[in-house]
Amino acid sequence: MHSQKQAPVKYYVGIDVGSASVRAALVDEFGTVVAHADQPIQIWEPQPDHYEQSSADIWAACCSVTKKVVCGVDASRIRGIGFDATCSLVVVDKQFQPLAVNCEGQNYRNVIMWMDHRAVSQVERINATQHRVLSYVGGVMSVEMQPPKLLWIKENLQESCWEKAGYFFDLPDFLSWKATGVTARSLCTVVCKWTYTSDGGWDDSFWKMIGLEDLVKDKYEKIGNHVLSPGESVGKGLTPEAAKDLGLPEGIAVAASLIDAHAGGLGVIGADVKGHNLPCENQPITSRVAMICGTSSCHMGVSETPIFVPGVWGPYFSAMVPGLWLNEGGQSATGKLIDHVVRGHVAFPELQSKAAASAHSIYTYLNSHLDLIKKSLPVGFLTVDLHVWPDFHGNRSPLTDLTLKGMVVGLTLSRGLDELALIYLATIQAIALGTRHILETMQAAGHHINTLFLCGGLSKNPLFVQMHADITGKPVVLSKEVESVLVGAAILGACASGDFASIQVCS
Structure with missing residues (x-):
């Protein structure tokens, strides 16, 4: 032989x-x-x-x-x-x-x-x-x-x-x-x-x-x-x-x-999901949205016919997937916003020190710290009295108002690491709520979206991923190949x- x-x-x-x-x-x-x-x-x-x-x-x-x-x-x-x-x-x-x-x-x-x-x-x-x-x-x-x-x-x-x-x-x-x-x-x-x-x-x-x-x-x-x-x-x-x-x-x-966002969308939106019991299985890729999340976030959805979505860019023909129309929602500051909020807090030096001592990144440490303080509650309930409006760099979609500013509501006199962890969590939740607003606007205009595909730097943060699944109510898929872009x-x-x-x- x-x-x-x-x-x-x-x-x-x-x-x-x-x-x-x-x-x-x-x-x-x-x-x-x-x-x-x-x-x-x-x-x-x-x-x-x-x-x-x-x-x-x-x-x-x-x-x-x-x-x-x-x-x-x-x-x-x-x-x-x-x-x-x-x-x-x-x-x-x-x-x-x-x-x-x-x-x-x-x-x-x-x-x-x-x-x-x-x-x-x-x-x-x-x-x-x-x-x-x-x-x-x-x-x-x-x-x-x-x-x-x-x-x-x-x-x-x-x-x-x-x-x-x-x-x-x-x-x-x-x-x-x-x-x-x-x-x-x-x-x-x-x-x-x-x-x-x-x-x-x-x-x-x-x-x-x-x-x-x-x-x-x-x-x-x-x-x-x-x-x-x-x-x-x-x-x-x-x-x-x-x-x-x-x-x-x-x-x-x-x-x-x-x-770059379109490259990420191209790299992830066509992923083979057979055998994972997802709602997009055996459905066209028009049922998916690719979210490329790094410094900013982009939400890429495709359709066979042009769909005009108020406050969402497009429709663009063949701009990402040849032969399909693209709509592109987005948030101008996501990773940059999280960094801004965390690094600007008075407890950031303490966070840096403790993260370094544990040989973890600051965000891995914050995620672990939230697990410690949540006790028996789901982590999302920790911020019931703390809320962030995330448009620190204006709103790209769907409000299209670059003059909007950010806001934090529910602050106390606390200056410690617990307070920093909670503001970090509330910021991620606010970003996820912004994503939900974009998806709901796209769906109201005619998109049929049942699954969210994430890639980019923030997709490596388990808390960011989980909050997007919880808040959008849609399954979130991560590619086996993390470098989708x-x-x-x-x-x-x-x-x-x-x-x-x-x-x-x-x-």
Whole structure:
């Protein structure tokens, strides 16, 4: 009996640029993460609600983590690379050199982050137009989208930035350009954050109405006039320079990118749940919502026909899963809010000390502390007299009010660790109640949702997961592969390589 020789395993690289770090993974053709690395990136906050980054710093981190995950691997077996990133705005001049997005003139700070809220006046004026494109963003454009940021640049940095700018990229598209030298944009980014439509393209009347007619005159060269579907191969693959930077072979396939939340949704929403007795078993993926929870949270639901949900972004055609319409709810501050509340408490130094002594993270320690003080009660009942309103950074969905502020009700004079643990719990409960509000709004508009799929950093916190199950009343599913966002990025690379016929086959 002759043994059959197995073909060498194929690999794909997924790179995920989050708010505060860059991560990379080497993923095999079976969807298993073989190697993983991460590196922090810088954030500048020169004034309240202004958040900036450096595209050079981000690219350097991409190169560093990629070299780590491919070290020791036969380069000929690495078939493709996919990028995802936050929907931040990157500005470069006509020679693709960084341009300052700040009054200080610091050119290396050329990225306005997704969570930047400087363009409040601009987005209010855009929403006052009631232009038809706004129907595809829940009726109200968010300050976190790109048109208000572009208008802010034109009105505040006319000479130093606007007139010198050659290209405005969404960060995921900047990365695919950096890798290939091709300025094509992803359908995901331009549809979800720039008002492009998959059937009609750019709407000249919108840009002229809001005072950005300059972008129309050059046939949208500055913001993209060549749009590719996510996972489609870009150009001729990695350029020699990018290949050297990343430690990868020249010419390997580079995929049109995804926004980070959409990569997470792609990586988790199609999970095989057979045998787990879940309500979504034997149901289409339209019965599922993927919740990507990290610094912020995004709630991704798909449908076969367009569903217009007040206060929820979309419907976007083929923005995440090809052939399906996407609605995207969200909370602007979740992980960031939990950190803010916990680290700002007077008992935080005590928490740090005790967590370090027990060799646990601060959140693992807090979860254990809640178990100690709850006695015979379910942990959720500990906060019967303590409540948090979680919109410390405004409300993205479904109230669409960026002026809302946060609130804590039920405080006492206690300054100890018990009080900190309770505020931590109440904050998580408030976030989960916000998720329930989003899901109920989507269901009222026509979505049929019976299961919640979680991924991202907060999905690794058992208390966060349990509160979402308890408060939404829906089963919560966690993927066996915890790095769903990186797997989603790698799926793009696998699709671009031609090894798989489509994103659906890959996932």
